[in-house]
Amino acid sequence: MGITLPAFTPLEDSLWLTLCCRALDYRTPHPVLGDAMADQIVRTVDYDYKRLNIGTNLRLNATIRAKKMDEVASAYLTRHPDAIGLDLGAGLDTRRQRLAPPDTVDWYDVDFPVVATARSELIPERPHAHVIGADVTDKGWLDGVPSDRPAIIVADGLMGFLSQEELMGLWDQLLDHFPTGEMVFNSYTKFAVFAAKHSRGTQSVADLIKFPGVDDPRDFERWNPKFQFVKEILISREPEVAAFPTALRLYYRAQAHSTAWSRKGTIVLHYRF
Numbered sequence: 623m624g625i626t627l628p629a630f631t632p633l634e635d636s637l638w639l640t641l642c643c644r645a646l647d648y649r650t651p652h653p654v655l656g657d658a659m660a661d662q663i664v665r666t667v668d669y670d671y672k673r674l675n676i677g678t679n680l681r682l683n684a685t686i687r688a689k690k691m692d693e694v695a696s697a698y699l700t701r702h703p704d705a706i707g708l709d710l711g712a713g714l715d716t717r718r719q720r721l722a723p724p725d726t727v728d729w730y731d732v733d734f735p736v737v738a739t740a741r742s743e744l745i746p747e748r749p750h751a752h753v754i755g756a757d758v759t760d761k762g763w764l765d766g767v768p769s770d771r772p773a774i775i776v777a778d779g780l781m782g783f784l785s786q787e788e789l790m791g792l793w794d795q796l797l798d799h800f801p802t803g804e805m806v807f808n809s810y811t812k813f814a815v816f817a818a819k820h821s822r823g824t825q826s827v828a829d830l831i832k833f834p835g836v837d838d839p840r841d842f843e844r845w846n847p848k849f850q851f852v853k854e855i856l857i858s859r860e861p862e863v864a865a866f867p868t869a870l871r872l873y874y875r876a877q878a879h880s881t882a883w884s885r886k887g888t889i890v891l892h893y894r895f
Contacts, residue, residue: 625666625667625743625744626667627667627740627743628736628739628740630736630737631734632829632830633734633783633830634733634734634736634737635826636713636779636783636826636827636830637713637714637715637733637737638669638671638674638826639674639676639684639779639824639826639827640684640688640713640715640778640779641660641663641664641713641714641715642660642664642669642671642674642676643676643680643681643684643685644657644660644661644684644685644688644715645657645660645661645663645664645665645671646671646676646681647660647681647682647684647685648660648661649661652865653685654682654685654686654689654862654865655685655686655688655689655692655720657685657688657716657720659716659719659745660714660715660716663714663744663745666744667744673826674823674826675822675823675825675826676823677822677823678867678870679823679870680821680823680824682862682866682870683857683887683888686857686860686862686888687778687808687857687888687890688715688717688778689862690806690855690857690860690890691717691776691778691806691807691808691890692717692720692721694774694776694804694806694890694892695707695717695721695774695776695806696721698774698803698804699721699723699724699727699774702772702774703723703724703726703727704726704727704771704772705727705771705772705773705774705803706727706728706729706730706767706768706771706772706773706774706800706803707721707723707727707728707729707730707773707774707776708729708730708732708767708773708774708775708776708796709729709730709731709732709776709777709778710732710758710775710776710777710780710792711732711733711758711777711778711779711780711783712731712732712733712737712741713733713737713779714737714740714741714744714745715731715778716745717731717776717778718731718748718751719748725749725750726750727750728750728752728768728771729750729751729752730752730753730754730767731751731752731753731754732753732754732756732758732763733753733754733755733756734755734756734757735755735756736755737755738753738754738755738756739755741753754766754767758780758792759784759788759791759792761795764795764796764799767799769799769800769801770801771800771801772800772801772802772803773796773800773802773803773804774803774804774805774806775796775803775804775805775806776805776806776807777805777806777807777808778807778808779808780807781807781808781809781810781833782810782815782818782827782830782831782832782833783827783830783831783832783833784832784833785832785833785834786833786834788832789833790845790846793805793845793846793849794846797846797848797849797895800895802894802895803894803895804852804892804893804894804895805849805892805893805894805895806890806891806892806893807890807891808888808889808890808891809836809839809889809890809891810833810835810836810889811835811836811837811885811886811889812834812835812836812837813835813885813886814835814885814886814887814888814889815831815833815834815835816835817886818831819831837885839851839854839889839891842891842893843893846895848895849893849895850893850894850895851891851892851893852892852893852894853891853892854889854890854891854892855889855890855891855892856878856881856884856885856887856888856889857874857884857887857888857889857890858874858875858877858878858883858884858887859878859884863875863878874887
């Protein structure tokens with residue numbers, strides 16, 4: 623029998639879109655991410671993922687962007703085994719399990735209180751893994767997180783649901799709290815925001831999108847002088863595209879020749895501070 627979760631608000635319910643993408647990826651013959659826990663959660667809750675209209679392109683983009691964030695976080699933790707890991711808007715993602723960091727790393731998954739409670743029902747506790755039930759736009763939620771260690775901060779899918787003012791305030795909190803670190807997140811250009819509001823596969827979250835879109839990743843450096851651009855990861859130029867179905871592969875191979883065109887799709891941005 624599946625677990626019955628409390629009712630989520632529409633914003634809290636948005637976690638299912640990326641979770642189901644990861645679960646469906648796991649069920650394919652050649653998964654991108656291979657997240658067995660995502661599939662287990664979806665089956666345990668008996669969630670009707672079909673109502674989300676997840677197509678192949680959305681599934682591939684969601685799982686590749688998660689994989690790229692995992693790669694950045696893993697590399698950082700290898701260099702800084704004493705770091706703090708912070709996953710903002712974590713939903714029911716099990717990134718820490720995928721990364722398997724050393725016990726010297728303290729990892730914090732942050733999401734709304736009701737989502738944090740759901741995590742405790744569905745995801746086994748691990749040493750040095752912590753859950754913070756909070757709205758990341760509120761003040762004070764970082765008070766219980768050590769501020770004397772470097773940090774790797776991941777935000778997969780969060781940005782779209784925050785206004786520019788809310789996002790700037792969140793980043794100011796984070797960069798004031800930690801002495802040094804890196805941040806990796808998926809960003810949206812103005813076109814990508816428009817597409818997300820009008821695409822069939824993202825209709826479940828279309829009305830929740832608040833971010834206006836940023837076309838140049840260097841613009842974020844102007845928001846806070848501590849922010850330093852490291853890398854822009856354009857999905858069209860990543861090696862995983864070679865395994866895409868033929869039509870999508872040809873499309874992304876053509877897109878890869880143009881940075882402006884590639885930015886109309888999924889972008890993962892990497893910064894240090």
